[in-house]
Amino acid sequence: MNMKSLRFIIPLGVFALLVFFLWRGLRLDPHEVPSPLIGKPAPSFALTRLDDANATLRRDDMLGKVWMLNVWASWCGACREEHPLLVEFSKTKAVPIIGLNYKDQRSDGLGWLNRFGNPYDASIFDQNGRVGIDFGVYGVPETFVIDKQGIIRMKHIGPLTPDVIDKRLMPMLRKLNA
Amino acid sequence: MRKLCTLVLLSLLVFGAFAKDAPNAAADPALEARMMRIAQELRCLVCQNQTIADSHADLAVDLREEVRVMLRKGESDEQVLKYMTDRYGDFVLYRPPMKATTWLLWFGPGVLLVGGLLGLILLLRKRTRMSDDRFEPDEVDGLEGEVRS
Numbered sequence: 001m002n003m004k005s006l007r008f009i010i011p012l013g014v015f016a017l018l019v020f021f022l023w024r025g026l027r028l029d030p031h032e033v034p035s036p037l038i039g040k041p042a043p044s045f046a047l048t049r050l051d052d053a054n055a056t057l058r059r060d061d062m063l064g065k066v067w068m069l070n071v072w073a074s075w076c077g078a079c080r081e082e083h084p085l086l087v088e089f090s091k092t093k094a095v096p097i098i099g100l101n102y103k104d105q106r107s108d109g110l111g112w113l114n115r116f117g118n119p120y121d122a123s124i125f126d127q128n129g130r131v132g133i134d135f136g137v138y139g140v141p142e143t144f145v146i147d148k149q150g151i152i153r154m155k156h157i158g159p160l161t162p163d164v165i166d167k168r169l170m171p172m173l174r175k176l177n178a
Numbered sequence: 179m180r181k182l183c184t185l186v187l188l189s190l191l192v193f194g195a196f197a198k199d200a201p202n203a204a205a206d207p208a209l210e211a212r213m214m215r216i217a218q219e220l221r222c223l224v225c226q227n228q229t230i231a232d233s234h235a236d237l238a239v240d241l242r243e244e245v246r247v248m249l250r251k252g253e254s255d256e257q258v259l260k261y262m263t264d265r266y267g268d269f270v271l272y273r274p275p276m277k278a279t280t281w282l283l284w285f286g287p288g289v290l291l292v293g294g295l296l297g298l299i300l301l302l303r304k305r306t307r308m309s310d311d312r313f314e315p316d317e318v319d320g321l322e323g324e325v326r327s
Binding site: 030031033034035036037103128129133134135136138139 | 223224226236237240241244263264265266267268269
């Protein structure tokens with residue numbers, strides 16, 4: 001190869017590389033921050049149930065089961081968007097779903113479930129968001145999958161989609177329940 | 179002048195009303211300053227280009243309160259930062275730690291600069307060693323027009 005053609009090929013190569021990185025950049029979502037909690041024990045919590053201020057649910061109550069924690073709130077628009085899918089998904093009984101009602105009012109949360117349907121086996125009431133902080137929640141809705149030993153195995157930020165359920169959630173549940 | 183004074187006093191009253199929102203600041207200015215210094219190191223994950231100190235997002239307000247509580251318990255700055263990275267990862271730190279996965283981030287710009295300079299030096303040295311007839315002759319002013327036409 002002579003020098004003359006290199007003069008064209010090198011800038012072309014640099015340009016192609018630049019295009020590749022910009023194109024990749026388009027597909028990255030800076031709001032999807034990898035959680036350091038994956039592979040770590042779920043933070044322990046003891047919260048009252050949304051529908052019963054006298055009943056408490058603890059992290060350790062769920063040991064021995066693969067379960068899903070879905071963080072939601074009545075004030076959260078994206079939760080509303082996700083909700084029909086979650087209701088549909090809950091009918092498959094693929095996994096117990098615990099709702100973490102995040103920084104909400106008890107009456108608002110209950111009203112929301114009455115209006116739009118309740119996909120949760122139970123919802124727990126995190127009024128001041130302390131448990132949310134322990135789970136590293138920063139954008140509702142968020143969804144966690146926790147295994148039988150209480151280890152967080154998957155986290156999804158933002159509304160669940162059919163794609164996420166088919167390609168990430170279901171394979172993970174099959175793997176953990178195997 | 180009197181009017182101005184009244185105006186100033188009135189505006190102070192307004193600030194006084196706002197100050198009620200932050201009783202912690204008045205309670206312990208030293209702790210508040212320390213909290214703000216730490217909060218400036220932390221990225222608010224809701225509005226990612228702001229620090230927790232600058233942001234008015236709900237989560238930032240909560241996290242500032244968490245920092246206050248931890249400092250009041252006598253925990254060190256490092257313990258507070260660890261608390262945050264345990265939950266939100268290194269991404270919350272505006273100054274990411276030096277480790278294998280962040281080497282590219284830390285040294286990339288330097289490597290690019292040194293590489294570029296080396297390339298430039300090599301190219302220039304090669305050119306100084308080339309004989310004159312490898313270069314196109316400089317165009318002489320005035321002659322240019324005649325040659326072209």
